[in-house]
Each structure stands twice: as C-alpha cells, then as structure tokens.
Amino acid sequence: MTIPRKYLIALVVVLPLLGMVFAWSGLMSVRASTGHWGVTDWFLHWVMKNSVRTAALFVEVPPLDDPALLPPAAGHFETGCAICHGSPAQGRSDAVLAMLPRPPDLKMVVPTWTDAQLFEIVKHGVRFTGMPGWPTGLRDDEIWAMVAFLRKLPEMDANAYLQVSGLHGIGHAGEVSPLPITCESCHAEKRLTEGSIVPRLAGQSEAYLLNSLKAYAEEKRPSGIMQVAAGTLPEESLPELASYYAKQAPPARQIGQGDPQLVERGRELAERGRPADKVPACLSCHEKAGGNPAYPRISGQTAPYLERQLRLFHTGARGGGPFSHLMTEAARSLKEEDFAALAAFFASRESRGP
C-alpha cells in the first residue's frame, strides 16, 4: 500500500503547524501547582539519568579521601546549596518544597549516584530543573572537593555539619560580620591544619589580598567557591577586608617539618630557579626586601594549598590580579616533581617581608 502524496504533505506541513497553533493558543499549562503527569515525570527523570550516566562514562575520579577537601566544600554548600537542598542543620522552607521538580533530599539520592555522576551533575547542573552548573568551568578540583563532601553528607548529623562547615563560630570575637558564614568560617587560624587547602590570610600583604578579592569578584580568578563568597560583597568593603587580614599578626604556630630532601630540592629551585627550563627563582620576586607588595607572601601557607595553586598556574587556570600573568609564565615550565618540592619548602619556612 502506498500513502498518497497529499497525505504525506499534510503530515509534514500541517501537523507541525497545528502544534504551533496549540502552543500559541496558551492551552498548554505551565503551572507548577498541578505537577507533572506520572508518565511525564518518569520520562523526564529517565532522560536525565541516562544523560548523566553517559556523560560520566569517561570521567576519571581522583582520590577523595582527604579530609581537607571537606571544609571549603561544606562552606560553599551552606552558601550555595543548602537553601534548596537543606542541610543536616536546617530544614527547608515550604516555598522550596513547592518547586517543580522538588530539589531532592540529598540524604536519599546521593547514594544512588557514583562519584563520576555526582561530579557531572555538580559541574554542569541539570537543565529544566533549576540546578545550576558550577560558577566556573576551570576548577574541577573544587568540584571534586564538593563530591567528597556530598559522599559524607548522608551520614552527617547537625553537629558534624556545623563542625565541618565552620558555622559554629557565630558570634565569636574577631568575626568580620554577623552573617552565619564568614571569611573566618574557612580562613580562621583555628580552622586550618597542616593539610588544609585553604590559604592563611592573616599577615598576608594588603595589596595582594585586595587584588585577589577584586579578581574573584570580577571573575578573573576562577573559583566557584570564592566567586560566590566575594562576588556578593559590596565593592567598598573589599579594601576593608584586605586591610583587616593584612593587619593581623601572622599566627604563631608549629612550622611543618616537611621531608628534608623535598624541602632541599624546593629551596634550590626557590633560591636559584632552573634557567635551563626558564624557571626563575621564586625568591627574586616573593618575600624580597624592598619588593613589590603585590607579590604575595607564600611562606607559611600549607603545602597542599601551595601545590594546588602552583598546578593551577602551571595549567594557566589560576588567573588572579594584574600581576598574576607573571606567575603563570614562571610556572609554565615547572616539572611534575617540582610542585611538591616547592610546596614543601615554602610550607616549612617562616613568613617574611615585604
């Protein structure tokens, strides 16, 4: 049997037209109050799960068992995620629960996804659901920290959550603002350990702090966590913040004793550079008497933080203030074994001028 040509034309031309007419008529309801039909709901979720599964196929998962990954991710969870997903410390409002689709209770859904799939969802978000992607596409390391945190979330009670996100510091002397989450929640000296990936701000050069805050706010230093944190601050408060931290005395603390061989290799590179590879000596700019204060003080930061920043510079993803391209150039020719050595050397050194 052959279909006559005029019916085919009707099918190809008229049916889409009818569809457009239906859409124009406004008879299609977009009311969230009525919810989806059961079948629509099933279909949409089925498509979403398939999409995430396929996209996550080739994602390589780094080790996620480092407890230092949790605090910055938890702090960001409180600022960015808890409002919709709730947290162990606080339930959600009815307004959020009336969203369509309703933001899932992470306690229930996290265990149903693999690490790679969680990474995919956190990095890119989910279309048509209100779930946003990560604020920058250049910081997979931050997203992995968030995945590590999400893994731990289902078993956390309110107390554990407050501990890890730094919220328990509310109202203590020295807080910058009475907001539930402040700079101190992550950066306070008492929150930092030798393994922290969060930088020490106390005693840092004011010029560098201000450049960095501006760079975060202007999205010139990519970081989902810090863009959200600094981007909402009023511009005129940035100099105040920079000066607040710059005036704090560098904390008296136990200097970490790195592997002496590693430290020695780092010292060699920091003092002399490696001209054959076009790697300049770190100390010809950093912590130099009479040097430019826009070059940060790096001694006394934790080794994991330093290593992370060096790797970001090396790949060109670090960004930063008006001087940061100098460091991108300096780190371009670093070798794999240099990162840990430099980090160990500067972590084991007392912070000094300018």
Added chain:
Amino acid sequence: MNDDRLAASGRPIRSGPSLGRHGVCRRHHLLLFVFPPLASCSGAQSALDPAGPEAAGVATLFYTMLIGGIVIWCGVVGLLFYAARKRRAHSTKSAGQLVLWGGAVFPTVVLAALLTYAVWLMPVMRPWFQDDASGMRRIEVTGEQFWWRVRYLGEDSGPVFETANEVRIPVGERVVFLLKSPDVIHSFWIPVLGGKMDMIPGRENRLTLVAEKPGTYRGVCAEFCGPSHALMAFTVHAMEPRAYEAWLSARKNSSGADAEGLALFLRHGCAACHAISGTEARGTIGPDLTAFGERGSVGAGSLANTAEHIARFIRYPDGVKPEVRMPHFSMLPDADVERIAAYLKGLR
C-alpha cells in the same frame, strides 16, 4: 635611514641596510650604474660588501657567476636573433656541429669550470674546519627565541662575562664562535663576514670568522625559528684591537649610577630573568642587560635604543615581538616603567 630618524619613527628595523653605514660596493660602482637594484647590496648586512675573507669569497663567486651569466645570456640572445633572421637552413652536418659544441661541450666545460672554481673557493669560505682552534679567542653564541646570548669565554672555557644581542670582535684576529641553541634550530649569519651556520639544540657548532675592516655590521637569524624570527638580529662591532681591549676591561667593571632605577628594577622582580653585572640582578633566563645603554637596539634589533622604546618594550613586549617569553608589565605605574627605562638607557 640613519639611527636618529629610526628613533623618531619608532618602527621596527626589519631590513639590513637600515641600521648602519652608507657605504656602497665601491669596487663595483660600475656594476651599480648598470644594475641599479644592486644599490641595495651595500651596508651593514650585505654579503656583497664584504669585510672578511669568507664573505669576500662569496662576493667574488657571486660576481664571477653574474658576469659569466651575463655573457652567456648575451650569446644565447644573439643565437636567438641569428636563428630568427636566417633564411636558409643549415646543412644537417653543420646543425649537428652546432648542437654538439653549443649544446653539449660548452655547458659541460662551463659547469665543470664553475664547479672547480667553487670547490677551490671552499676552504676560503668555510675555514671553520681548522681543528686547531686552541689559543683562538672564543665567543659562545646561543640562539634563543628570539634573541642572542653572547658569552665571552676565558682561557679555561669558563665564561668571563655574558651579554646579549651584540658581538664585539677585534679586527684582524680570527675568532671562534661556538654556536648553540636550547630551543629550536636557529642560524647564525653575519653576511658581511661570512656564510651562515645552523645552531642546533643538543650540539655545538663551530664557525671561525675574521673581520678585516673595522665597522658596525648586522647579524641575523637565518633559519625560521618562530613568529618573531624576523625580529632576531644582533649588532657586530669590529673594533681596532686596542679599542677592543679597552672595551673588554671596561666591560668587566661596568655600572650605572641610578640607585633608584636599580631599586625599582629589583622591586618588580626583573632580576628573576635579567642580570646586570655589579648589582644583585643575576637572572640568566633572559638577556643580560649589563651596559644596555650602549647597545644598538632594543629587543634584538626590533627598535632603536631610546628610553621611550625601552619603556614600550617593558609595557608590551609581545606587541613588539610576537610570542616573546617576557611577560608584559603594562600594569606597573607609568613612573616606575619610565624610571626603569631611563636606568637601563643609562647603563654603560
């Protein structure tokens, strides 16, 4: 174009003759009269205006071939006219004779003579294979993207001092150039003194050259090495031996007096890559800047050496030399950049 006009126009120096003398190929001014294009063969970067025996060999070979070529070309054109105007055909025998003598024997003899002459000239043009270079003055030149590191070696092969984008040699003394490269293949060529020699990563090539006339010449990179290959030149000063020795000893104790300029230079970290002898600036990644004020150009032949050009290079090196490794310093306060530029210009 003289140096002052160049400074005023601020344009990059691209062609050889722009940076130097106004000499013409005096020995060949008759040829210049006949062939005006040869007028561009004079000056600081011309193999046809030789100042050393190797380049003279090249020039002689060139002129021999040019004159021979002109004579043969005239003969061929004459034959063409003859063939076009001749009414009666040649006999088969005389035509065969013409093809044999004009088409086979003549070219064979000419080419054989030319080959013999060129082979005979070779030792003059390429004396680098003199293995016994001991006792000769040695200068190590390293081609880098896109500048020249120049080290004057001492008796024990250790560097006595380093400079960049400028070579000084005494007149009348054969000098060994040790040629190296850390990145890609460059080629070291001072057309006025001799032929070119590649600089190959991982090995050291040797070239010996001698300048017979004092003067300022121009050397270039003769092997494409990246986006700023054409902006990779150097100045060669062939000096009277006494003046050369005076320069050598002065160079070892050079200085600049501007303490504030030096402080700014160090403050912004310039010393991470650049060295200035007599100061704590000891970086060896980029060109050594000792006595920078005496150099003929900024950026290895890119701009004439003025304080404005130095400041421009500091602010936007990539704008002057595409893909140069030096990062830009346009974020520094204008006053700082200008002070550093003035300091560098004042270094002697």
